[in-house]
Amino acid sequence: xxxxxxxxxxxxxxxxxxxxxxxxxxxxxxxxxxxxxxxxxxxxxxxxxxxxxxxxxxxxxxxxxxxxxxxxxxxxxxxxxxxxxxxxxxxxxxxxxxxxxxxxxxxxxxxxxxxxxxxxxxxxxxxxxxxxxxxxxxxxxxxxxxxxxxxxxxxxxxxxxxxxxxxxxxxxxxxxxxxxxxxxxxxxxxxxxxxxxxxxxxxxxxxxxxxxxxxxxxxxxxxxxxxxxxxxxxxxxxxxxxxxxxxxxxxxxxxxxxxxxxxxxxxxxxxxxxxxxxxxxxxxxxxxxxxxxxxxxxxxxxxxxxxxxxxxxxxxxxxxxxxxxxxxxxxxxxxxxxxxxxxxxxxxxxxxxxxxxxxxxxxxxxxxxxxxxxxxxxxxxxxxxxxxxxxxxxxxxxxxxxxxxxxxxxxxxxxxxxxxxxxxxxxxxxxxxxxxxxxxxxxxxxxxxxxxxxxxxxxxxxxxxxxxxxxxxxxxxxxxxxxxxxxxxxxxxxxxxxxxxxxxxxxxxxxxxxxxxxxxxxxxxxxxxxxxxxxxxxxxxxxxxxxxxxxxxxxxxxxxxxxxxxxxxxxxxxx
Ligand code: ADP
Ligand code: MG
Numbered sequence: 386x387x388x389x390x391x392x393x394x395x396x397x398x399x400x401x402x403x404x405x406x407x408x409x410x411x412x413x414x415x416x417x418x419x420x421x422x423x424x425x426x427x428x429x430x431x432x433x434x435x436x437x438x439x440x441x442x443x444x445x446x447x448x449x450x451x452x453x454x455x456x457x458x459x460x461x462x463x464x465x466x467x468x469x470x471x472x473x474x475x476x477x478x479x480x481x482x483x484x485x486x487x488x489x490x491x492x493x494x495x496x497x498x499x500x501x502x503x504x505x506x507x508x509x510x511x512x513x514x515x516x517x518x519x520x521x522x523x524x525x526x527x528x529x530x531x532x533x534x535x536x537x538x539x540x541x542x543x544x545x546x547x548x549x550x551x552x553x554x555x556x557x558x559x560x561x562x563x564x565x566x567x568x569x570x571x572x573x574x575x576x577x578x579x580x581x582x583x584x585x586x587x588x589x590x591x592x593x594x595x596x597x598x599x600x601x602x603x604x605x606x607x608x609x610x611x612x613x614x615x616x617x618x619x620x621x622x623x624x625x626x627x628x629x630x631x632x633x634x635x636x637x638x639x640x641x642x643x644x645x646x647x648x649x650x651x652x653x654x655x656x657x658x659x660x661x662x663x664x665x666x667x668x669x670x671x672x673x674x675x676x677x678x679x680x681x682x683x684x685x686x687x688x689x690x691x692x693x694x695x696x697x698x699x700x701x702x703x704x705x706x707x708x709x710x711x712x713x714x715x716x717x718x719x720x721x722x723x724x725x726x727x728x729x730x731x732x733x734x735x736x737x738x739x740x741x742x743x744x745x746x747x748x749x750x751x752x753x754x755x756x757x758x759x760x761x762x763x764x765x766x767x768x769x770x771x772x773x774x775x776x777x778x779x780x781x782x783x784x785x786x787x788x789x790x791x792x793x794x795x796x797x798x799x800x801x802x803x804x805x806x807x808x809x810x811x812x813x814x815x816x817x818x819x820x821x822x823x824x825x826x827x828x829x830x831x832x833x834x835x836x837x838x839x840x841x842x843x844x845x846x847x848x849x850x851x852x853x854x855x856x857x858x859x860x861x862x863x864x865x866x867x868x869x870x871x872x873x874x875x876x877x878x879x880x881x882x883x884x885x886x887x888x889x890x891x892x893x894x895x896x897x898x899x900x901x902x903x904x905x906x907x908x909x910x911x912x913x914x915x916x917x918x919x920x921x922x923x924x925x926x927x928x929x930x931x932x933x934x935x936x937x938x939x940x941x942x943x944x945x946x947x948x949x950x951x952x953x954x955x956x957x958x959x960x
Contacts, residue, residue: 392691395472395515402468403519406461410520413457414528414673416450421665422535423447428658461520469516473508480504480697488703489770493729503697507690514687521680525673532670540659546645547638547663551674554634558678561627566682568620575613582609635671642667704772704790712792716781717746718877718908720767725776726931727759727766736762738931739776746781749904749921751913753952754928760912761802763928764880767910768797780878798871800900802882802912804863806855811840812847814855814866818873826873834869834899836862861892868899878908883918893917916953925949 396403423443431439480503529551536544586593586602593602646660721743728735736759744750752760765771766778769785778785785793806814815827822830827847831837839862843849855863871879881900897917904911913919920939927935927942927949935947942949 388688388691388695391695392515395475398475399468399471402464402471406465406468406516406520407523409457409460410524411527413454413461414524415531416453417528417669418532418535418666419450420447421532421662421669424665425539425658425662428661465516465520469512472515473512476511476694477504477508480508480694483698483700486702487700489765490703490729491700500697503693507693510683510686510690511694514683517683518680518687521676521683525676525680528673529670529677532666536663536666539662540649540655543642543646543649543655543659543663547642547667550634550638550641551670554631554638554674555677557630557634558627558674559681561623561630562678562682563685565620565623565627566686568616568623571616572613572620575609575616579606579609579613582606638671639664639667704769706789707787710787710789713780713783713785713788713796715796715877719746719779719781720744720878720908720910721779722763722766723777723779725766725773725778727762727771727773727775729762729771731774735774735931737766737773740932742926742933742936744908744910744924746908747906748923749909749911751911751919751922751925752928753913753919753925753949755952758928759931760928761882764799764882764910764912767878767880768799769793795874796876796878798874798876798879798903800864800867800871800879800881804855804867806851806858806863806866808851808853810845810848810850811866814851815847815870815873818870819875822873827869830869830872833872833902834865835895836865836869836899859892861896864896865892865899868896868903871903876907878910879904880910880912881918882912883914897921927952 423446427440427443430436431443484500533544533548536547582605586606593599642663643660646655646663649655650657650660722740725737725740726735727737740763752763754760762771766773767785769778769790772786780793780796807817812824812827815830816822818830819826824847828837831840840846840849849857851857851866855866858866881904893915894917897915900911900918901921909922911918911922913922913925919925923938925935925937925939925942926933927947929935929948935942935945935949937945943953
């Protein structure tokens with residue numbers, strides 16, 4: 386679909402508002418030329434003849450025109466903007482919905498900041514053009530056009546003379562207006578840079594001082610500060626160019642008309658009433674000229690923003706449910722990887738290389754290996770966050786490719802390496818596990834996760850806000866909260882990507898304890914760093930170079946004198 390068609394498809398549900406806005410814009414631009422016309426008529430007719438009745442009628446009509454203009458301004462400001470806001474809202478929802486459907490691989494490659502600016506800034510630009518675009522374009526072209534029709538019908542030579550500055554003014558305004566906008570954007574960007582610099586340096590003030598780097602920081606800041614000065618000065622140069630030039634041309638427009646009219650009057654080719662009428666027309670035409678200049682700039686920005694919007698909307702999720710895919714019914718919970726290979730970027734080497742293993746239903750398996758060996762990758766594939774380049778992953782003999790992603794995700798409980806908590810209350814965070822959970826169930830889950838005492842000790846209990854990313858909780862508390870969430874979710878398969886960050890021994894024991902409770906009777910894959918976790922598991926897989934290199938119990942692997950023994954020896958109590 387072409388860009389414009391696609392853009393206007395968003396108007397469809399709001400045709401009523403769009404028509405209202407457009408019709409009002411048309412009527413109001415036609416009416417705006419009435420004032421000079423009526424004045425012209427007044428000067429040549431009723432005023433000359435002393436027809437008081439007619440004069441009164443004209444004044445009333447003029448008044449009525451202004452009343453209508455006021456009403457139309459109200460309608461345009463209110464409902465015109467409603468139109469823009471509604472279109473913007475729908476686009477934003479579409480964008481957000483689409484982002485929710487996109488796969489991990491998209492977010493690996495896209496910066497959060499760039500997504501955020503699309504959701505806010507770009508859509509705002511689009512809304513502006515969605516509402517003001519058609520309206521500005523109609524009002525300005527129509528007003529200028531209709532004005533000149535009447536001006537030509539009143540006096541061809543004067544209309545020709547007064548037309549001369551118009552294209553000049555438009556060209557100048559569009560050209561320098563654009564330069565000014567570009568400079569403005571540059572200034573905004575440099576301000577952002579200065580903020581980042583200052584923030585970084587202030588947040589890191591301890592590091593700065595302890596490394597005695599004050600002078601370096603000052604120099605670095607002075608660089609971006611100077612850049613801001615230069616770019617602001619550049620902006621004011623363009624502002625001076627633009628505003629002086631446009632202001633001068635506006636006056637010139639009057640001057641040319643007055644001079645032209647006077648010369649024509651001098652030679653007896655025109656009269657005073659024509660000149661007065663024309664100067665009134667000049668003031669009618671001036672504001673649409675501004676609009677038109679503004680419109681071209683807005684249009685450019687709107688198109689660029691809409692293109693960025695479309696780019697995201699056209700990105701297909703790399704992983705999709707098959708047509709007619711059914712929900713997975715997990716029974717025993719047997720997990721098997723059959724000849725699975727995978728790489729994050731085609732072209733790069735394989736992270737997993739013809740991997741083969743089976744975990745029996747209800748078995749607890751530990752996965753160990755060097756950092757970067759691909760442990761997290763394995764569990765990402767099991768959840769189908771990424772798709773293997775080769776091979777199959779089966780749960781209870783069913784290829785996970787053939788089932789719906791949502792049912793698969795419901796069947797697997799994750800305790801992530803970096804627990805993410807939403808900036809909300811404990812209650813709300815827990816309910817991600819089970820939306821309908823009653824407080825009783827929540828407490829039960831907290832109890833099972835060894836977090837009951839802690840939450841009870843908080844003045845706000847379940848309503849305690851955890852802060853951004855859960856910063857108000859300690860690492861161990863976050864993990865136990867995440868385990869409680871899995872209790873509530875109650876999935877047949879669980880994955881525990883153990884945190885590498887050192888926890889104190891008490892919370893380690895407490896997490897271990899909570900975890901064994903949640904793992905009991907379920908298929909569990911534990912990416913283990915600590916001996917306590919490994920020893921509790923039925924089997925241990927040692928991952929090396931994308932394959933299972935060794936497999937067995939803790940004792941048998943130690944006896945083997947291979948990779949596991951080396952890993953174990955190196956880290957003493959944690960792997
Ligand atoms: P582990 O969990 O065993 O420490 P990972 O499975 O996280 O290791 O990573 C395996 C390899 O894949 C590493 O070399 C890592 O750099 C790479 N990798 C992990 N995640 C991504 C990603 N999202 N995009 C590209 N490469 C990745
Ligand atoms: Mg990992």
